[in-house]
Amino acid sequence: MAEPMHCYRHPKRETRVSCATCGRPICTECMVATDVGIKCPDDARLPRGARAGVMKSDQLVRSILAGVGVAVAGIPIAYVLFLLPFTWLISAAAGYGAGTLINRAGGRNGGPLAIVISVLATAVPFLVLLAPDLLAGALDPRPLIAMVFAVIAAGVANRQV
Numbered sequence: 001m002a003e004p005m006h007c008y009r010h011p012k013r014e015t016r017v018s019c020a021t022c023g024r025p026i027c028t029e030c031m032v033a034t035d036v037g038i039k040c041p042d043d044a045r046l047p048r049g050a051r052a053g054v055m056k057s058d059q060l061v062r063s064i065l066a067g068v069g070v071a072v073a074g075i076p077i078a079y080v081l082f083l084l085p086f087t088w089l090i091s092a093a094a095g096y097g098a099g100t101l102i103n104r105a106g107g108r109n110g111g112p113l114a115i116v117i118s119v120l121a122t123a124v125p126f127l128v129l130l131a132p133d134l135l136a137g138a139l140d141p142r143p144l145i146a147m148v149f150a151v152i153a154a155g156v157a158n159r160q161v
């Protein structure tokens with residue numbers, strides 16, 4: 001027979017059950033049955049979706065690489081966009097595409113990090129092209145509006161579902 005353990009929340013209670021996540025012993029009163037085993041209240045409290053949005057380091061690296069690729073490839077794309085009518089509309093579509101690409105590169109986890117990478121990657125080409133006007137203080141608001149649409153769309157593409 002294994003040595004009885006004591007509940008980490010009730011040090012006087014003996015138990016043979018431990019949490020499937022953290023391994024801490026828990027008494028029958030504290031334990032929570034989940035679909036992935038018995039857990040302590042701390043770990044059981046985590047929402048189901050808590051794991052979504054947490055990227056593994058290799059997914060994060062791929063997301064950043066995809067972000068850099070989008071930023072670089074986006075410069076000529078944004079340049080062409082500025083010459084077209086409905087720049088804001090096409091920018092939003094391009095931003096959504098960019099965000100989706102980065103989301104897939106990151107294992108479709110989404111979450112705050114993927115949103116940050118997507119937003120930055122989408123904003124970079126616009127900022128590069130708009131920088132001369134910005135510095136000259138003679139900025140046309142239309143490309144800025146297009147950038148806002150693109151950035152929002154990139155973020156939306158990475159929302160957690």
Ligand SMILES: [Zn+2]
Nearest residue numbers: 019022040043
């Ligand atoms: Zn636990």
Ligand SMILES: [Zn+2]
Nearest residue numbers: 007010027030
């Ligand atoms: Zn307990």
